[in-house]
Amino acid sequence: MAKFRVGRVGEQIKKEISSIIQTELKDPRIGFITVTGVDITNDLSLARVYISILGSEEQKEETLKAIGRANGFLRSELGRRVKLRHTPVMEFRFDSSIAYGSHIEALLQKINQDSLGS
Known part of the structure; x- marks a missing residue:
């Protein structure tokens, strides 16, 4: 039963954090x-928030630093939007999936091209 609640809370945090950032x-x-x-x-x-960032490696690093600096604001805003006893500490990580x-x-496309060319 608790796993369902954790999943629902995770999805709600994902939605709210995305909205706050945008x-x-x-x-x-x-x-x-x-x-x-x-x-x-x-x-x-603790909430590990996985983010995907478009741009060069330098832009990704700058964006991650800026998100790290805004972590307190993000957490307080999340606390206002999601009613929990304790707002989780957020840890931002790159999602390279x-x-x-791609x-x-x-x-796979290259392999397909090579096999058709043979």
């Missing part, structure tokens, strides 16, 4: 960010 943050260092997932501990004390997926697709 509408509330005005930092020019923050580029285009997609919140791809949230892993939350069973006691709801989209880039990895790399694999490019490799």
Whole structure:
């Protein structure tokens, strides 16, 4: 039963964080960010927020630093929007699954081209 609640809370946090980043943050260092997932501990004390960022490696690093600086604001705004006894501490991490997926697709297309050319 508790796992269902953790999943629902994680999805709600994902939705709210995405909304806050898109509408509330005005930092020019923050580029285009997609919140791809949230892993939350069973006691709801820590939330790992996975984000995908478009741009070069330098832009990604700058965006991650800006998100780190805005962590307090994000947490307080999340506390206002989601009614929990304790707002979880948020940890932001890169999600490279989209880039990895496009790399694999490019490799598969290359293999397909090579097999058709033979």
